[in-house]
Amino acid sequence: MRELVELTKKLITFRTMHTRPDEIRRCADFIESFLRSIPVDVTRMDCDGIPSLWVLPPTDRVPVLLMSHIDVVAAPESLFEPVERDGRLYGRGSIDDKYAVALSLVLLARHVKELAARGHGLERLPFGILITGDEEIGGYRGAREALSRIPADFAIALDGGSFKEIIVKEKGIVRLRLIAQGKTAHGARPWLGRNAIEILLEDLMAVKALFAEQTEDHWHRTLNIGLIHGGVSVNQVPDRAEAHLDIRYTENDDPDALVDAIRRTVRSHVDVVEREPLFFGETSGPVQVLLNLVPGARLGRAHGASDARFLSQFGIPGIVWGADGEESQHAENEHVVIESLVRLYETLDRFLRIVGHG
Template sequence: MTTCDEIIRLTQDLIRIPSMHSRPEEIMRCADFVVGWCGRQDIAARKIVHGGTPSVLVMPGAHARLLLMTHIDVVDAPEELFSPRIEGDRLLGRGAIDDKYAVALSLVLFRDRLRALERSGLSQADMALGLLITGDEETGGENGAARALEGIDADFAIALDGGGPERIVTREKGVIDIMLTATGKAAHGARPWLGLNAIDTLLEDYGRIRELFGGDDGPDHWHRTVNFGKIRAGESINQVPDTAQGWFNIRFTEDDEPRRLVEAITERVRSRVDVLSVIPVFASPPSPMTDILLDTAPGAVLTREHGASDARHLMDRGIPGAIWGAEGFGTQHGLGECVSIASITKLHGWLSLLCDRLESDGSK
């Protein structure tokens, strides 16, 4: 069995565990599966739990030169997506690209690097590599990466959760989730002129909000955006609703100040504005490791992405890093979620070279 075959088989085993947040017991079972796998490989691993969320730490000791960050939680999906299948170069299933292939890759990589060191009389304490595997990336990472990183010292971190083999991400947009509540006056649907439809107010406010999000229409859309994702209003088709709620997802760049953006929205609308969450922009501090990455992966370029990952929690710890990963063809969270097997092989090879380089120079 080749290394890639082993990674794919382990990824399939992980996909079969429906570790959705609607089934928290399965997230815990998946974490226990990872710890059990490490135990069978004579790898020291530790599970920690914060707020019911498990994380697994596989570390050389107090310090890692390179930390790989991955996650075992996935977004909800129908049962059939937890039966992985291979079609040509693609492994399909929930979590195939987001992010269970990365969990499997990092585990096998760690095991193989450890075995190589052991042949030279060294141990896990001598490794350059550390792993952080969390269980709440899809819901913000506050009990996973944010808490686990408090006890981790690392020179550089790679979140294997985005980008692509030739795309190393060093900036990601921030996120603001807000809820608008519009109020009106209830009336019978036969006499709407006697009431004030709260939906009308909400839609008018949406128009006012969109005026703040013109942006430019450049090819990469690196400007703030807003998505009106959910609406709730009314109890009956023949009643004028007196309340309407709308949920909005805002993505912003390093050129925006989130507090001022929320203030501008609040000043423009008639509805009440409630801020549900704010996720800061990820912008890695300069690091020589970035140049080493580019040197290790010929043809790769530094880039930026619109999504958000656990890499943002590195900012609070002052740890430079990047988002990197296999090719998923933009299928994350979709019914056709998949990962390119060839790209996993390529990524594994480059990460092996990177670890070899870090172990060889031996610096701390």
């Protein structure tokens, strides 16, 4: 337990926000050094400045791939000073997702040591690990690039969540930019212009009406108005305004039809900035083994998205699973429940010995 906790603490101290790419690279350097000290062969890929590292058994296929990431969302300096209190480890990245990086490293070191003690080579290693640096901004230069080069039979995205809930479904994403065009005029004579901000606000209210459905479990499409920009001076009628929308959709939605409905509803121009599919995970085979190892565990679904969505793109069955964070991801009180981290480690170890060939 102490090794897991102390390594997680060390990883938290790296300010791996995307405003600090130097810290992301420095954290990747630390992990690479750790891996080489085990020792194992490490593949490092730097794609447009984003580092990813992986260690695989020297076989045609990887039985199980453990995925995690080192990048985190923005936070004040104080959150990069880990605090252990009341059975919880607090700090930015504690549950999303540096505990998972530490777990992968410690688990790998243990298996390599055991194989060496029995006189076996790494071809008997029952799993591989993949650690990436851009999950929080989409994973396009990390997991998507790396998974295209890794032949895995099954994957576990270790990313937040709950020890008793194995995620096999995640919502899809559509991100839009609405651009309203108006006509500039002096603020003292607004009737001579067309206020782009007012047009945009009317459009946003119209779009919100398309997301009126509310259910207790919130498994329906949702809308978040994340950014609004408009105007250059308080005494000038703005001729341009834009808003950025984050839409999450379910299997009950047609994202193309939804975008078309928005375009028909608004006066603003609509740009599709990003579109990602739903994640549908594995529910049989290795997952049933895992369910047997975790009494009371259930298959669940998540409102957020993770790098797991790339697994389907490359035909890799997988799930999202992790330690308990009590829904504190990205919050000021972000933390991991230490006892659940230890249970996760022990269960994964047993799972890999059953499903893998070690």
